[in-house]
Amino acid sequence: MTKDMNKYEYIWLDGYQPEPSIRSKIKATSDDNPPEWGFDGSSTQQAEGSNSDCILLPVQKYDGPLGPDLVMCQVHTGEHEVHPSNTRSACEGLVSDEWWFGFEQEYFFTDTKGNPLGWQDGTPRPQGDYYCGVGAGNVSGREISEAHLDVCLEAGIELTGTNAEVALGQWEYQCLGKGIKAGDDLWVSRFLLHRVAEEFGVCVNLHPKPKSGDWNGSGMHTNFSNEEMRTNGSEELMNSLCEKLGAVHQEGINEYGSDNDKRLTGLHETQKITEFSYAVSDRGASIRIPIYTLEHDWNGYLEDRRPASNADPYRIIAHIVGTLS
């Protein structure tokens, strides 16, 4: 290999609606830091063909567990302005590192035809044995979930756990971060999930309700706290934060992912999408006050259970911090 060349994999979000997809490409350069780069926005729904150049601005760098270092980017137009698809820019203007976020990312592994892993021979027996299941008849995709955990930790992304979920082929991981990096980390963890699964010939489905009927959907419960909540909390403070989020419930739902009405039905450990509630230890509430927070004299965090698995973490963070600051 040519000496003194560094490889960087640039990662960005495209212009697809209602949620962006992840794109990436690799740059080889003698630069010791990843420089600005460009791409063809007309192929990602971010520009017209007649004026197609868009700009990639590196915003966060990660050790590359699969080879090239990973570079999370935000997108600017060819005129060096924030691109309309760039949800990170507004989020970064709102959030500081005193805000901590723990995202519980749920998803399904599927084959390339879209069947959840373990469902290739038809609908499996009903839910019950699969959550944190052990044994070949009770889980599918464990080797991919564990490979994903390893590469995230190698990249410096703080995954704090992973588990098989309630439906067969459904999994979860928990991703903890501070400030804007919490959003960057979640996006890069999704990138690594797709990339690792790719090597197994498996796809990742982030839809909040891939299987209708008596099957759990996928959410992205968002645990959050700020300095006051962690160190100077009280029942009054926690209740007032929940009330503030409840007062803008519909605005929150608008930011929390598409097709979420198919998941937030009031069944399967959810509150109805048209209703807002909060309660201690209640998995049927919109916001759960964890028992941890009570047991620490009301110092701790809250869990917003409304965000869908496909939600953009930058938009979740912007809604929560924008409402509570």
Ligand code: MG
């Ligand atoms: Mg879960």
